[in-house]
Amino acid sequence: MGIFLLLFIIISCFTRISANPSALSFYDKKVLRNDSDSIKKASNDYGNIVHEIPSAVLFPSSVKEISGLIRSSNERSPPFTVAARGRGHSVRGQAMARGGVVVDMTALSKTRRRITVSRKGTYADVGAEQLWIDVLRATLKRGLAPVSWTDYLYLSVGGTLSNAGISGQSFQRGPQINNVLELDVITGKGEFMTCSRERKPELFFAVLGGLGQFGIITRARIILQKAPTRVKWVRLIYSDFSIFSRDQEHLISSNSPNYVEGFLITDENITNDWRSSFSSPSRQSDIAALLKKQGILYSIELVKYYDNRTASTIDKDFETLLKELNYNPEFIFSADTSLFDFLHRVGDLDSPTAPLDSHPWLNLFIPKSRISDFNAGVLATLLPKLNESSPILIFYPLNRNKWDDRMSAVIPEEDVFYTLGVLHSSPPNAYQIYDEFNSQILGFCKRAGIKVKQYLPNYKSQGEWIQHFGSKWPTFRQRKATFDPKFILSPGQRIFNSA
Structure with a gap:
């Protein structure tokens, strides 16, 4: 798009929103902007696939300014x-507002760092714009930490709570939305409300996992616990899917490990980049040789926390745990590290030197009862046909009883279900081939009657959203009518708006 055309669109859009000057007259140019840099940033996200141009971007210095915008x-x-836009890590334009206003929540952190640990250390009050990495650093200073995480820490608190927030701790502690005591929320009517399970519970349950449809989270009260000081971290290799999945299910049925995740290894490039701290180059070549023979390998990543009190028994405890598993004994890699280094293992993907790739990701929840069918139809059949560079493939089970069904997040109706993350990366002009691969996965599930649910969902019609929410749809729709009756919030999700 030429620069003159882009400027024309920006100016014309902003003219529409400010047709009544008194409506937004309390904002100065430092707070409400429509300069090309602000518009360009708000028109893109981590996915780098969808680009929707807003009329303006709000850089709030206070929560009241957000409320005032929505009231206007x-x-x-x-x-x-x-x-609302946090770190911009949506992958399909979910945090965009074509012709509307994007609220850059990170601007709130520029006035003051809104992380406060309670006197007794049982919780932290955290601004929704704060990144989880900063929450970790602040709480560790008190010897404390939240109990549930995402794999990547450079995400905003409000962003993950609007989805669910999952990682290898979720089988035991539930998703991040299950570890929240209280929220401050600005509804779609512009009303500022404090809510919890006891106080305005309908709003509380609506917003958690609510995809931004009912309100903008501005503060969350996060549960804390005493932080372990060290982590015993092991990776195991499997060549048989049924044994791999059975061991994962065994691990999440016990309280012994503190973290369980699984991965699929599909090409040698992944083995070469397979956490060098765990294996020497010679062992990587051995894995590559086994991969060439098998076609696909599986790994389980397993963690137990410990501190000075349990340091003398951690090795024995781990040895007992590993005896219950059926991994390939030739390939076991271990590390001993701090809690911070473990939780920060992915690092910061948003560095200025990071390539501007596209990320056509697909994230699914798959019912356990159909996992063998899914493996046969997708993992064993479709994956080998992906001739391009293989994606990162994360695959592990979760326990349904650790989720609160009153919340908006949707999961399969089985006691155990798997999450699959197909994390593609491609040049910006080549993502379509990966989109087609994702469509093949979804198409197979539909034909086979496997009732998967998308996590971080992306649908193009309300009919697809109705099917996604299933029995929760009437409640979801009623909550929208109650808290955002004019369909103002989060148009990029395309649930009630054809953004």
Whole structure:
């Protein structure tokens, strides 16, 4: 798109939103901007696939300014849409607002760092714009830490709580949304409300996993526990899927490990990049040789926390645990590290030197009862046909009883279900081939009657959303009518808006 055309679109869009100057007159140019840099950033996300141009970007210095913006929208006919943006790690434009206003939540952190640990250390009050990496650093200073994480820590608190927030701890501690005591929320009416399980519970349960549809989270009260000081970290290799999945299910049925995740190894490039701290180059070549013979390998990543009190028994405890498993005994890799280094293992993907790739990701929840069918139809059949560079493939089970069904997040209706993350990376002009691969996975599941649910969902019609939410749809729709009746919030999800 030429620069003059881009500027024309920006100016014309902003003219629409400010047709009634008094509606937004309390914002100065430092707070509400439509300069090309601000618009360009708000028109892109980590996925680098969808690009929607807003009319303006709000850089709030206070929560009141966000509330005022949404109230102004409610006074307009028609109202303009509003989308909250944290770190911008959506992959399909979910945090965009074509022709509306994007709220850059990170601006709130520039006034003050909003992380406060309670006197007794049982919780932390955290601004929704804060990154989990900063929450970790702040709480560790008190010898404390949240109990549930995502694999990547450079995400905003409000962003993960609007989805669910899962990682290898979730089988035991539940997703991040299950470890929240209280929220401050600005609804789609512009009302500021504090809510919890006891106080305004309908809003509380709606917002957690609610994809930004009912309100913008501005503060969350996060459960803390005493932080372990060290982590015993092991990776195991499997060549048989049924044994691999059976061992994972065994691990999440016990309280022995603190973290369980699985991975699929599909090409030698992955083995070469397979956490050098765990294996020497010679062992990587051995894995590559086994991979060439088998076609696909599986790994389990297993962690137990410990501290000075349990340091003398951690090795024996781990040895007992490993005796219960049926991994390939020739390939076991271990590390001993701090809790911070373990949780920070992915690092920061948003460095200025990071390549501007596209990320056509697909994340699924798969019912355990159909996991063998899924393996036969997708992992064993479709994956080998992906001739391009293989994606990162994360695959591990979760326990349904660690989720609160009153929340908006949707999961399969089985006691155990698997999560699959197909994390493609491609040049910006070549993502379509990976989209087609994702479509083949979804197409197979539909034909086979495997009732998968998308995590971080991406649908193009309300009919698909209705099917996604299933029995939760009437409640979801009613909550929208209650808290955002004019369909102002989060148009990029395309649930109630054709963004």
